[in-house]
Amino acid sequence: MLRYAAPALLALALISPALASEEDVHANIEAIHGDADGFFEVFAGIQDATMFNPVDMTGYAFYPLTINANGETYDILEEQDFIDNFDSLILPETLEAIGSQHVDDLIVTSEGVGLANGAMWITNICLDDACSETQWGILSINN
Numbered sequence: 001m002l003r004y005a006a007p008a009l010l011a012l013a014l015i016s017p018a019l020a021s022e023e024d025v026h027a028n029i030e031a032i033h034g035d036a037d038g039f040f041e042v043f044a045g046i047q048d049a050t051m052f053n054p055v056d057m058t059g060y061a062f063y064p065l066t067i068n069a070n071g072e073t074y075d076i077l078e079e080q081d082f083i084d085n086f087d088s089l090i091l092p093e094t095l096e097a098i099g100s101q102h103v104d105d106l107i108v109t110s111e112g113v114g115l116a117n118g119a120m121w122i123t124n125i126c127l128d129d130a131c132s133e134t135q136w137g138i139l140s141i142n143n
Helices: 003-016 022-032 036-052 052-059 079-089 090-098
Strands: 063-069 072-076 107-109 112-115 118-128 134-142
Touching: 003 118, 022 036, 036 052, 036 072, 036 112, 036 118, 052 063, 052 079, 052 134, 063 079, 072 079, 072 112
Parallel strands: 063 134
Antiparallel strands: 063 072, 107 112, 112 118, 118 134
16 A cells, blocks of 8 residues: 555645745746746735725736636727726636735746736736836736
8 A cells, every 4th residue: 555655645746836935936936037026016016906996906917918707718908998897807706816815825937927826817028129127917817
């Protein structure tokens, strides 16, 4: 029995993400994307929006914005479209998950940073050819 347990535990360790501290997450974001402080400013603003005025998060999005909701994919072309359709595009459970996201549970990949198990993806884009200026924003939302 023990010889079966060891490979199972090894497999579980390989597929289970290691718990990271807030410092580790900050360093990982900085190493992969740069401007980790900029990420945390946007992250804090989005979390504040979920608590006080969820529609404020529309100001953090890059447009066109892809939103998967109601079994369909929507390409939101501008902020006003998002504002006008916010309640039908963002589920209350998604807002709750984003609002309660802990830093040490963020998903950090080369594509961006995932909140709420990938319900929202935030990325850092270059604003010039040299990528000397960047901006963090919401890339996609998956309800």
